[in-house]
Amino acid sequence: MKFIQVPVLLFLCTVFNAFTFAQEKQYGEVSGYVKDTFGNSVSNATISVQNGGESTQAEGDGFYKLERLPLRNQVVLVISAVGYSTETRTLHVADRKNILDVVLKEDRKAIDEVSVVGKSENERRIYDIKRSGFDVSVIDLNKYANEAANLTQVLKRATGVTIREDGGLGSNFVFRINGLDAKIFIDGVPMDNFGSSMSINNIPVNLIDRVEVYKGVVPAFLGSDALGGAVNIITKRRARPFLDLSYTTGSFNTHLASLVSTFTNPKNNLSFRMNAFYNHSDNDYMMYTQEKYGILLQNTINSKPITIDKARRFNDAFTSGMAQLEVGFRDKSWADQFYVGLSYSQDHKENQLGLSLSSVTGGKWSESNYLMPTLSYKKNNFIVDRLFADVYASYSHDIKHVKDTATYNYDWSGGWVSYSEPAIAATPQHTKFDVNNYLARVNLNYDFDAERNQSLNLNYNYNSGHRTEYDMIAAYNQVKLPSNLGRHIIGLSWQNQWFNKRLSNVLALKYYRLDANQVTDSRKYNGNNEVVSGEIAYDAKAWNYYSVSLASRYRITQDGGWKLSYERAYNLPTLEQLFGDGLNVTSNWDLKPERSDNVNTGFYYNTFINENHFINVDATGFYRLAADYIHSKAVQVDGDDVQQYYNEAGVKLYGFSAEVKYGYKDLIAVTINGSYDKAIDNKKYTDDTNQQVSLNYGYQLPNRPWAYGSMDVSLIQNDWFQKGTRVQLSYLSQYSHWFYLSEAHLGSLASKDHIPSQTIHSAVLSYSWSRNKYNISFEGRNLTDERAYDNFRLQKPGRAFYLKLRLSLM
Structure with a gap:
């Protein structure tokens, strides 16, 4: 009987499969x-x-x-x-x-004639950017998907952008646009809320669709307190099933991996989205002595400093990882997008150096564990027609440990500071930071007509950070030291178009409120752990500010136009700037918000020749008067060189930048840009009596680049070996002019420390086949092994090579 059943079952299965196949x-x-x-x-x-x-x-x-x-x-x-x-x-x-x-x-004529009503959010945003008066550029990150790069490497090529790093992967960095502090957002949400693992020098390019770089005036919908501008990172959000996997390996034992996955059930529009990445590098590149620039690697032998020619960096490894899962619905009657998400990230960062080559440590490190649930909601035609609503809320909990477990001081040999004498003992340190952060963001945009000639935008952004500092070693002094920082930013903007859409304007008003408080412990103890001096103190302060901005664009011809913008803006201190990070940044409770009056103007010209050649020219200039300009300097705390933020009373900034792009079909792409920006001390008198002129008045601020540029040349060949293949060879070059680390006008020029001019050459060769499904690329950075320096003369990695494998399924 069983023998008969088997053929019958096989026959039924065959019939069923054939019927299904036919269907x-x-x-x-x-x-x-x-x-x-x-x-x-x-x-x-x-x-x-x-x-x-x-x-x-x-x-x-x-x-x-x-x-x-x-x-x-x-x-x-x-x-x-x-x-x-x-x-x-x-x-x-x-x-x-x-x-x-x-x-x-x-069709350039169609840009100003076609209505975008009913289009996707992405289309609306691109259209708004094209017609706005903001000085903004859009970088398509899909072009760089095969590069072994993080977001930092790509942004460095943008006009007017400087990203100053202390070292290799995961190092500290300072981000500015046209010389002023700039803010970073992810999908319109301030990046400060995503923890130390989620920073622009960690995020792989594969997770990102595009980046919007705003220079000068920032749109009200970002809810920003930026002075120099802002970067808005737009992550990949696909409605279709999508999977993108990549793995990179390279010099200094570097390993990078990323994953992007999306899926939407077509029956009920239930949607899933997952992002993840992993980064690791030993950062053990070679360091060199350069006596000409005062860069000395020294070991201590018999209590005497001995200069050595070179040494390999040690105790500087960095590891980070992040996983994010979002579940929700798309394209429902009650929501265009509704997601509930959960993100977890962690990192482990060894810290060999503070701000100088002399402060070498052998056991200092930090680690962070970060958890953040999120809620997001977006809806077109919310309650009434043409009203767009975007609501976002999150809570994050970050536990960070900063430790120095080494019991002796180290030098560049990787060992103790003395070999013939007893080693110098060091005091172990362990500080725990417990950080809770709350964010609420509401953005409403109403279009008065179908052509979107008149629009009104209201944005409210609330951000509250609460940090508790705890000394894990001083058991007898286990007093929690809380510090709090709260921000309220409200923006109202009116966007309009006139004269057959030749003139576009955005007028915005903003309100800022900052509340800060802290608990400090200045108590001193004797040998019996009894308080002999000092006390526990509570301090609080608050600021209220208003600002206004106007951004205009006038289309002179079909191919070119003129942009002009003005704003009075404020830059509010961050939690790290006020209270330090327990590692390389020390606190400054007296730090005040920075104010600036900014004027930006520029011309753009885009044209096509025979539909095969494309030329784009973009030139901008800016002038800014800043008060209480936030800058950084090196100070010593307990014998260690650390960074501290402080206010320059008055600074005048001016400069210009230009970019030229040329393209020939999908075969050749060339981009060349250059930037020049000066920051001059504008505080004439040392005090309010106007009796004594400051020695720094009228001179350039030290320790900041002022002339820099980049070039990108790509050669592309499609369908070379077979249909659906793509070969691309890109040459990249970045230049930075020399600058002084201290005031050039004080003392002799020969005695002044400065960072030398440097040109970094890199190249990327990539090959894709099966219509971008399979990808392989080989990248060489700093091919000439140029000595590259940045913040406080800290050397960056030399020549390095990377191999990247990428799989993209859809």
Whole structure:
């Protein structure tokens, strides 16, 4: 009986499979990429079947997929996008899976004529950026997906941007735009809330769709207190099933991995999104003595400092990891997007150096564990037509330990400071920081008409940080030292267009409030652990400010225009600037908010020659008067060199930047840019009596770059070995002019320490096949092994090589 049952079951299964297969074969699908003539993704393209059939939109990388097309039938597809000429393609649906890539030609006239009502959020944002008066550039990170780079390496190439690092992977950095402090956001949320593992020198490029770089005036919807500008990082959010995996290995025992995955159930629009990355590097690159610039590596033998030629960096490894899961719904009647998320990250950072080469440590390190639940909601036509709502809330808990477990002092040999005499004992340290952070953000945008000629935006941003510091070693003195920082920022902006959309304006008003308080313990103890002096003190203060800004753009010709913006803005101190980080930054309770009056102006020109050549020229200039300018300096605390933020009473900043881009089809792409910005001490008198002129008045501020630039040349070949392949060779060069570390006008020039001019050359060779599914790239950085220095003459890595493997499925 069993023998008979088996053939029967096999027959039934065969019939069922054949029936299912026949059912599935009734329909086919078509997918592909929509790009422009120069290989750029057209993320706002609509692909539809002619005469009212299926339709879809291309996503951030230009990919689209149309399903349920009649099998073995002929369909006509219509491909359109704002700013591009509409194309039609006739397709015979011969197989279940069909491929059709489309190239759209730009129609500059259509940019100002097409309404974007009903389009995606991504399309609306790109359209707003193009027509706004803000000095903003958009970087498509999909172009760099095959590079072994984090976001820092890409942003360094942007005009007017300086990112100053202390060393290799995971090192401390200072981020500025046109010489002023700039803020960083992820999907419109301040990056301060994401913990130390989520920073621009940790985030892989594969997690990001694009980056918006605002110079000068910042839109009110970001809720920012930035002076110099802001960076808004837009992460990948796909509606389709999507998986992107990458792994990189390279010099200094570097290992990098990233994952992006999205899935939406087409039946109920239940959506899942996961991001993750892992970074590690020993950062054990070679350091060199450069006596000409006062850069000395020294060991101590018989209590005497001995200069050595070179030494390998040690105790400087960095490891970080992050995982984020979001679950929610898309495209429902009650929400365009609704997600509940949970993020966890951790890092372990060894710390060999403070701010100088002499402060070498052998056992100092920090570690952080970070947890953050989130809630986000977005809806077009919220309550009433043309009202867009964006609501975000999060709570984060970060536990950070800063330790120095070494019981002796070290030098560049990697051993104790003395070999013939008893080693010098050091005092172990262990401080715990417990940080709780709350964030609430509401953004409402109302369009008065369908053409969006008049829009009103209201943004409210609340951020509260509570940090408790605890000495884990001084058991007899286990007093918690809390510090708190609360921010309220409200922005109201009116965006309008006049004269047939030739003139665009954004007028904004902002209100800032900052509340800070701290508990300090200045008690001193005798040998019996009895208090002999000092006390526990509580301090509190608050600031209220108002600001105004105006950003205008006037289109002079079809190809070019002029931008002008003005703002009075404020930069509020951060938790780290006020209270320190327990590692390399010490506190300064007297630090005040920075104020600046900023004027920015510039011209842009974009043109096409024979539809095969593209030229873009962008030139901007700025002038700023800053009061209580926040700067940093090196100070000594308990014998260690650390960084402290302080206020310069008055600073005048001015400069200009220019960028030229050239493209020939999707074969050649060239970008060259340069920036010049001066920061002059503008405080004339040393006190309010106006009796004595300051020695620094009228002179350049030290320890900051003032002339820098970059060049990027790429050669591309598609379908070289077989159809669906892509080969790209990119040459990258970055230049930074020398600058003084201290006041150049005090003392002889020969005695002044300065950072030398430096040019870094790098190259990337990548190969993709099976239509970007499989990717491999080889990257060489600092090919000439240039001695590269930055903050306080700390040397950065020399020549390095990396191999990256990437898999992209959809």
